[in-house]
Amino acid sequence: MTLQLRHETAADIAAIEAVTIAAFADNEHTSHNEQLIVRTLRAANELTLSIVAEEQGHIVGHVAVSPVTIVDSDGHKAPGWYGLGPISVLPSRQGQGIGSRLMEHALSELRALGGAGCVVLGEPAYYMRFGFQSYAGLLLPGVPSEYFMARALEGPIPKGVVTYSDAFNIA
Template sequence: MTIQLRHETPDDIIAIEAVTVAAFAQAPHTSHTEQFIVRALRAANELTRSIIAEEHGQVIGHVALSPVTITGDHGETAGDWYGLGPISVLPQRQGQGIGSRLMEQALSELRAMQAAGCVLLGDPAYYKRFGFRTCAGLQLPGVPPEYFMALALQGTAPTGAVQYSDAFSATA
């Protein structure tokens, strides 16, 4: 299995959408809008990193990174934090370490960018192995707190409410 990780090119956009649709087709707890989110992030120029996993010229996985805003109780904001997701791997290729490689690459690139940290919404059993933890003072309004996690890459996680890009409301 020779998998290459690289940044998306315009030629990858259709394949990224197909992988994202397939990856979430049978997933519980989704509104099946992940492909629209990636498209809206790209259109808004808020897709900080778009990393694909490719094998034999076929896109088999993808992860998106985009900026988030964290506002504290007194209106202060924490800078240089990013949201990870959606992350997608073709269903027939899940469980083969492709998602882990995408995660590791995304975190490596955030470290190279000297990002302060990363947040995500997902299964704690999966994401804890990458160092993500729930943080008592960090919240994403409207979601169960046990599924919202953060990884501080510099210093400690701030406290406050996280807001993702408006692209995360995309439905088409």
């Protein structure tokens, strides 16, 4: 079976929601609102990238990327930074490299867009495989630092406080 990675179309929206709900259904470290985050990012025109993994006409995975704001102690903003997530793969297809392919594809597209870097909130053992790591000077308030990681695509890792889109505050 051939896995195709491509940008979402309007016809994919219901399948993306279903995959996202299924992917996080048994995750104990979530509010189970990931599909609402994606929906709200889309409605606010804040989805920089929305990439699906499709196999034989069925969506089996999805990754969303949206802009983040990083402000240092002097009030300066670091341009060109994005947040990756949520990333979702159907439970029956997890552990087969689909998430890795989505991750690598998203980072490649961000680099092609001229992105400076990407942040992610998640399991360190997974995301460190893709070059993400925690940085003492880069903070997401209210989150244990080891679960908040960054990867530069060009230039240094900025210092400052990271703010995601308001879509991530949806209940």
